[in-house]
Structures are given as C-alpha cells and as structure tokens.
Amino acid sequence: MKTRLYIILLLFQAAFQGVTTSLHAQCGYLAGKITDISGATPLVASLSAKTDQGKQRLGKSDSLGVFNVEIPCQIIELTIECPQFQTQHIPVNIDGKTEGTFFISLAMMPLGKQTSDEPYAQSEQKHFELKDSLKAVSIVRRIEARDALSDQRLPAEICLYYTQKQKKDCFALTTDRPRAEIVFTEKDIVAIEVKSAGYQAYNGNLILDKTDQEPRTYIIKLNRQRTILSVNILQAQPGILCRLWSDGQSDIGLNRVNDGHYFAELVPGRSYKLGIAPTSSAPELVTAMASVREGITVKTLRVAERPAPAITRVETPVARGITASDKTLYFPRSDYKLPMQSRTYLDSVAMYILENKHKGLRITGHTDNVGNAGLNLTLSEYRVRVISRYLIGKGVPEGAIAAVGVGSKFPVRPNDSEENRRMNRRVEVQIIDLDPKSN
Incomplete structure (x- = not known):
C-alpha cells in the first residue's frame, strides 16, 4: 500500500514538475499553447522568467504545445526557448492584484540553418x-x-x-x-x-x-512583438457577457477560453475598458484599464457568486473527541483557490490524521465538461494541489496523501445544466486505511 501511494504521489508531483514551489512569490498561473508561426505545429518549449533576482525556470510545454506555469510576482520578462526556433523575450506587466490562471497563445519563428548565400x-x-x-x-x-x-x-x-x-x-x-x-x-x-x-x-x-x-x-x-491583454474573471457565471473597447473605437474581438478567461492582441500605449455583465439582463460592470504596454498584461476581475454548499458524508468517530469524515469540496467555475469555508473541515482532517497514524487520505479532483479537456485536467490537478499543500502545511505527512486530478471524466451528474455542472466542480476527500507495515 505504501509503495502504491508513493507512486501516485510521484505521478502527482510530475504533473507539476514545470512549476516552481515558491508560493510566496506566486501571482497566478500562465497557461496556453505554443506553436510554430503557422499555428499548425505544436512545440515543446522551455519557459523561464526574468526577475530582479535573475532567471527563474518555470517549466515546459507538453507534446501538444500546452503549458501551465506559475507567474512569479517579480517577473519582468517571459523567455520562450525551443531548439531550431528563435528565442522570444516578452515583457510581462502585472496589473493590480492577480490570482487565477491567465491564457495566451504564442507562435515561434524557425531558425535558418547555416548555409551559403542565405541569411x-x-x-x-x-x-x-x-x-x-x-x-x-x-x-x-x-x-x-x-x-x-x-x-x-x-x-x-x-x-x-x-x-x-x-x-x-x-x-x-x-x-x-x-x-x-x-x-x-x-x-x-x-x-x-x-x-x-x-x-x-x-x-x-x-x-x-x-x-x-x-x-x-x-x-x-x-515576428511581431506581442501585446496581449489576458483577463481572468473569478467566479464567472455561465452566460457572462464580456467586451473590450478603446475610447472612440468599436468593440475589439476577444479570444474566449471559457466564461472566465479571455485574451486579446492589442496596440500598446492605449487605454482600454472591459465591460462585464453577469447575464444579458444584468447591468454592466465597467472596469477602467490602465494603458496596455508592449508585452503581456495580466489582470484579475471578480464577479460575485453564491457560495456552494458542502455535502457531508459518513462520519467516523475517533478517540480523544476529534471526528473526521469523507467530504466533497466545491469550487467556483474556472477557479482553484481554496474556499475559506473548507479550511475548518481540513483543519479537523489534519488533526485526525495526526492522531491516527494508520489513516491516510485519497484526494480526487474533478471539473465539469465546459472548455478544453486538457485544461480541465490541469485545473482539477491544481485544485487537488492547493488542498494537499494546505494539509501538509498543517503537519500531515506527504506519504499519507494520495492525490490525483481526473478532469471531467467522472461526473456525478449530467453536464446539462449549471446546477449539475456546479456539482461536478468538486474535490473528493476520502479517509482511507494505510498499510500497517508502513507505520
């Protein structure tokens, strides 16, 4: 049992091998896809950040060109490197307090091989x-x-x-x-x-x-120097309306990843405004944007959403008066921040595991089926990760946690309504028996 848990943990860690573990310096995540200049061929490329403390490796895109890396709060420039392609250096601007994931797309120019009579x-x-x-x-x-x-x-x-x-x-x-x-x-x-x-x-x-x-x-x-505005709308409700414009101009086309994530190619040095309406009948919330500079500008906005109720499963009594139970924790759309209402429960679970050395935890992350399946898988892994980190911070041994994200593969309800999709955006925490030989 201990060996199996160890393997699961290794797989869990490998899913985030391109992400720095420096929590205090994190200002959200940058995700997207890297291709050649035509957009047809995905590239495996390395991403790193230039900060005031030097170069920091962030991670790599996978075989499909997809990446998801942490953003250091002190980031000055994003560097993308790929063999046989021109290295890109893109300035990064953090607009206000940021959290969540920001999406972009990147294209790279091929390098010309050394030859005669051709640059x-x-x-x-x-x-x-x-x-x-x-x-x-x-x-x-x-x-x-x-x-x-x-x-x-x-x-x-x-x-x-x-x-x-x-x-x-x-x-x-x-x-x-x-x-x-x-x-x-x-x-x-x-x-x-x-x-x-x-x-x-x-x-x-x-x-x-x-x-x-x-x-x-x-x-x-x-290759054009990129000027990208990437917006993350926390707790975005289904059907949200989002538009972008500059003074004296008509609306600018936005690339929509899902209800909570948008990005657009813009002209540097202009001021832009972003209009958000939770539904078509609700009044519009207008946020004035600072001038967008050359490079990548990331900005977080929040739309209020009703808190998701927690569902409690079978309780297990413990000696010394502490109880713990299996539980399902729910997350807002496109968000992986640990809900405040879940921390009291996780505190009691941590105390229970510390007093019962033969017990462990199985943590499984799920999403609804809206959006890209690969990105949903990554989102489920991040939700599992924040819960595991919280528990480890409370003293729970890493070896007592088996954690995995499975994306949208196992819904508990059909994804045919927002209420059902809300029930599928979940992380299941289960108390399990450890192999006695592991103690």
Missing part, C-alpha cells in the same frame, strides 16, 4: 573559413523585411557588419524604398541586424562565398 540566425553559426577572400568580386544582393504572417513589406532599419572591412553600413527601408540593394566587392561573412517598430529584432549572419553575377533578394521575416 541564417547568428545562434546557428559554426566554424567557417573563406577561401580566396581577397579575390575581387561584384555580388549584388537585395534585402527586404516582411511580416512573418502576412508577408507584408515593412519599414525597417538594416545594418550590415562586414568582417573583412571591419565596417558597419545601415540602410532605411521605407514605403517608397522597400528594399536595400548592396554591391559586395569581396567575399565575406556579414552580420545582419534588422529592426522594425513593433517587431522582434532579427540578428543573422550571411556567408558570401559565391561569385555568380546574378542579383538575389533576401527576404527577412520578422
């Missing part, structure tokens, strides 16, 4: 020696900058750093002059830097060891 990422540079580098040549090359998604030409500044001449040349691309034309008079390895407002800078190298006279055009694809 490639500087990070891919390997040892290379030019032959006949002093021989005079006349190589005509043109350079354009384009949006990676739309393929639209971009105004940009292009700087070339020549290895042979130890010289730097810069060119401005404009609407009237969408490409730069350069005549290279010798073979060289040239560093290329391309910058355009609102886009991530490109840093590449170019090996010019050809002698052909035919002009060529290099297209440098730039």
Whole structure:
C-alpha cells in the first residue's frame, strides 16, 4: 500500500514538475499553447522568467504545445526557448492584484540553418573559413523585411557588419524604398541586424562565398512583438457577457477560453475598458484599464457568486473527541483557490490524521465538461494541489496523501445544466486505511 501511494504521489508531483514551489512569490498561473508561426505545429518549449533576482525556470510545454506555469510576482520578462526556433523575450506587466490562471497563445519563428548565400540566425553559426577572400568580386544582393504572417513589406532599419572591412553600413527601408540593394566587392561573412517598430529584432549572419553575377533578394521575416491583454474573471457565471473597447473605437474581438478567461492582441500605449455583465439582463460592470504596454498584461476581475454548499458524508468517530469524515469540496467555475469555508473541515482532517497514524487520505479532483479537456485536467490537478499543500502545511505527512486530478471524466451528474455542472466542480476527500507495515 505504501509503495502504491508513493507512486501516485510521484505521478502527482510530475504533473507539476514545470512549476516552481515558491508560493510566496506566486501571482497566478500562465497557461496556453505554443506553436510554430503557422499555428499548425505544436512545440515543446522551455519557459523561464526574468526577475530582479535573475532567471527563474518555470517549466515546459507538453507534446501538444500546452503549458501551465506559475507567474512569479517579480517577473519582468517571459523567455520562450525551443531548439531550431528563435528565442522570444516578452515583457510581462502585472496589473493590480492577480490570482487565477491567465491564457495566451504564442507562435515561434524557425531558425535558418547555416548555409551559403542565405541569411541564417547568428545562434546557428559554426566554424567557417573563406577561401580566396581577397579575390575581387561584384555580388549584388537585395534585402527586404516582411511580416512573418502576412508577408507584408515593412519599414525597417538594416545594418550590415562586414568582417573583412571591419565596417558597419545601415540602410532605411521605407514605403517608397522597400528594399536595400548592396554591391559586395569581396567575399565575406556579414552580420545582419534588422529592426522594425513593433517587431522582434532579427540578428543573422550571411556567408558570401559565391561569385555568380546574378542579383538575389533576401527576404527577412520578422515576428511581431506581442501585446496581449489576458483577463481572468473569478467566479464567472455561465452566460457572462464580456467586451473590450478603446475610447472612440468599436468593440475589439476577444479570444474566449471559457466564461472566465479571455485574451486579446492589442496596440500598446492605449487605454482600454472591459465591460462585464453577469447575464444579458444584468447591468454592466465597467472596469477602467490602465494603458496596455508592449508585452503581456495580466489582470484579475471578480464577479460575485453564491457560495456552494458542502455535502457531508459518513462520519467516523475517533478517540480523544476529534471526528473526521469523507467530504466533497466545491469550487467556483474556472477557479482553484481554496474556499475559506473548507479550511475548518481540513483543519479537523489534519488533526485526525495526526492522531491516527494508520489513516491516510485519497484526494480526487474533478471539473465539469465546459472548455478544453486538457485544461480541465490541469485545473482539477491544481485544485487537488492547493488542498494537499494546505494539509501538509498543517503537519500531515506527504506519504499519507494520495492525490490525483481526473478532469471531467467522472461526473456525478449530467453536464446539462449549471446546477449539475456546479456539482461536478468538486474535490473528493476520502479517509482511507494505510498499510500497517508502513507505520
């Protein structure tokens, strides 16, 4: 029995291996999906945070590109790294007090492999020696900058750093002059830097060891610098209406994850307002937003919801006057914060386990079936996690807890009404017998 519990605990811990255990520095969770620039191919990428104390590893996306990591309160920048793709550095802005989960989507640009007569990422540079580098040549090359998604030409500044001449040349691309034309008079390895407002800078190298006279055009694809507002509405009720707008503009399209989570691509430096109505007939609650800066801005809002009643199961008397029972704890929609009304019960369970060394706990998390099944599984695991942490903090040994989240697989009622779905958003706490040999 002890071995089985240990294996279950290992699986439980592995589900959160990408998440830091620093509770005091946590300001919610960041979740979403990472793909290539086309959005079609999911990527396994590493996520880390830049803070005032240095770099902190957060975790990885899985084989489906899905990730869910803690947000350090001191975060300055989010870094996403994936082999054969350009590393992204995205500023993160925390707007007010945050809690809960914030969703975003990220797309990454592939790196060009080192080759001749074609720009490639500087990070891919390997040892290379030019032959006949002093021989005079006349190589005509043109350079354009384009949006990676739309393929639209971009105004940009292009700087070339020549290895042979130890010289730097810069060119401005404009609407009237969408490409730069350069005549290279010798073979060289040239560093290329391309910058355009609102886009991530490109840093590449170019090996010019050809002698052909035919002009060529290099297209440098730039990935837009992301400006994302991600909103978490705590205790959002089904059917909630949410809209976003900027002064003097019509409503801006929101990406809806579920009733409580939204995100949108915005223009940095503008002020936005978010309108929330619990139902179509209720008055709108309008929250003024601070100016959204370049990068990711996360914000939490709360909508009042009636507390869920607790259902008590069979009570088990104990020696010394302390009683404990199996119980089902209920959670608001899309939320995993430990309900205040559950703490008294968990305190009594902790005392019971401490006085009865042969007893343990089986904690199972469930959700309703609304939204993405993978995200629901993660949500159920987080609900289980906060309860387990609370009990461990009260002195319950980790080895006495078998905890798992199962998502929406095992509803107690059909998910055909809000009342039934509310009953499915639950964590079941069961008191079990431990193997006597484990004591």
